[in-house]
Amino acid sequence: MGSKATLKNIAGILEISISTVSRALKDHPDIAQETKRKVRELAELMDYEPNAFAVYLRTNESKVIGLIVPEISNYFYHSFVSALENEARKKGYTLLILQSGNDSAVEEANLRLCKLNRVACIFVALCSETRDLATFNRIGSSGIPIVFFDKVPEDNNCIKVCLADRDIGRLAARTIVGKGKKNVLAMFGNPNLSITRKRKQGLTEEIKKLTPFVNVSTVTANNSSEAKAILIEAMEKKEKPDTVFCMSDEILTGVIMGINKLGLKMPQDIAVIAISNGFIPKLTNPEITYIETSGAVLGKKAMQTFTEILEKGISKKLDVINSKLVEGGSI
Amino acid sequence: MGSKATLKNIAGILEISISTVSRALKDHPDIAQETKRKVRELAELMDYEPNAFAVYLRTNESKVIGLIVPEISNYFYHSFVSALENEARKKGYTLLILQSGNDSAVEEANLRLCKLNRVACIFVALCSETRDLATFNRIGSSGIPIVFFDKVPEDNNCIKVCLADRDIGRLAARTIVGKGKKNVLAMFGNPNLSITRKRKQGLTEEIKKLTPFVNVSTVTANNSSEAKAILIEAMEKKEKPDTVFCMSDEILTGVIMGINKLGLKMPQDIAVIAISNGFIPKLTNPEITYIETSGAVLGKKAMQTFTEILEKGISKKLDVINSKLVEGGSI
């Protein structure tokens, strides 16, 4: 039956050409008002919607944006995703979400999938283990813009949107020193990531710069339970830390569990300061003092950057987002 | 330049026909080994990948799955999404994620977008306010299967994957009664949702059935801060509840904040039991006793259901997932 809603069928019924229908529907000036009216009415009636694939095929561009993250169900990313999706929808784009599960091979497969689907742009937060950016470069030079966010490569020859990680570290340092703390246990995530290195650098260097009397010992915790274990072990030594710094929500989660397990009180028994999205810090008593890294703000900024790429055709850029301290009572 | 990697170009270079190239690449038995070899080599070299749109257009089916939820950054959905994405990827599908932000109009727009993109299937968790399922039915009958999950319609003439909500309510009831509690403040979310009604029914009816001596007062909290406010107000009355039941993580979050604000101890000052995904309950001291509703399990099940639809072509079905009690020390 010829009842499928296509340009061809509409044209057939109205006994006019396909091109006229096509143009009528996009309000092309060449088409007579009367014709437009008839076409629009019938299209409405038939519930016509253009076949997206045909359009993509013809125009060779899709209104889809690729997003590749290690894990969506991460405290930080899901607010980023949420914001990005919102902004994208406003502009008529839709989001193709891929997880790479911290596996470079999957990450590469996802990248191919994006290319295959001719996405308009790819937003990427790198896997911790990714070292080789060849595939990214290849795709980037094939015409699909890539915007890195949060977990970005060191290389400056690309487009990055990230947090002012070093400043965040410094801000934490000043807060800690300001409260007169002397013995800091600073917990960080994957040391491969520039985000980790920068935060660590900011924190340690700023403390050193401010005072020689504060001792900082940095450790790596790969996940919540490691963080928990490390805290518990540290608190059993005689040289106990008086402050814990948590680089991420994931680590903070572990630390909270550890504190609860040991029945410690903040800030008397142990002070806590974290870098966080702001949700978890509100759940404790007292609330935890944290430096806010808003996934939502980052998401919005990322979309903005994409718009700029489209308009101005830039190919390298660094956007940095500032953060602020939110005081709880944990330090 | 003719260097774009398409079947046509490969065929041109090798001086064979497009169809031969196409078939060679899919290892069609009609094609000679030698030819296949040559084609594959060149395709590899040229970094050929089929144009997804052309394939979709031709075959009229895409390897994309639509997902419509009120909010991704919801405690429950993001684990669902994460699991679904994983399962989908295994089968070569990719996820198109749309948020409707609890707005029926946006929800409908998203639905259209899915149709427009000819997705293979749509997974939907309804907005609280959605009452009219006409659009869903229209799309459903247009050939795209729709699988409702979590927030599902009452109507049984569709495909649903959901939790054993009434049983969950009953399980909570038995736990509360078993602990000898007498005065329960039960907090629920949007009363429009069947999920809410069922949980409420399960809880209240089971308690009534078990004993006449327990008083349950049910209230509606639309978000975290309302939940917090309600708890605080309730604890200031002289007929204080001895137990709070939280229907969701969102409500639980508010309750925890309220408890912290008032400086209450669980379970002495107030006992808490919740329905939760399991993350937040681990953050308190003592940990909160909860009935686990795994987004991950639901996601996996949802994908399974889709596979069944594909294979057996069913059009109505109800899948129910059981839950279990996880004991913390909050009751």
Added chain:
DNA sequence: AGTAAAATTGCAAAGGTTTGCGATAATGTT
């Protein structure tokens, strides 16, 4: 060698849309 069967390849249409350009019809100008 001649024919049948099998192996290999190509033709061409189809899928739905967009768009440059040419064709036709309507209107305006002298």
Added chain:
DNA sequence: AACATTATCGCAAACCTTTGCAATTTTACT
């Protein structure tokens, strides 16, 4: 009335792939 404009519209190619069927070549068999 003859010509120039302008307003409308249609033709046909292009985007890239898939696939039924026909055409061609090779191999097998008598």
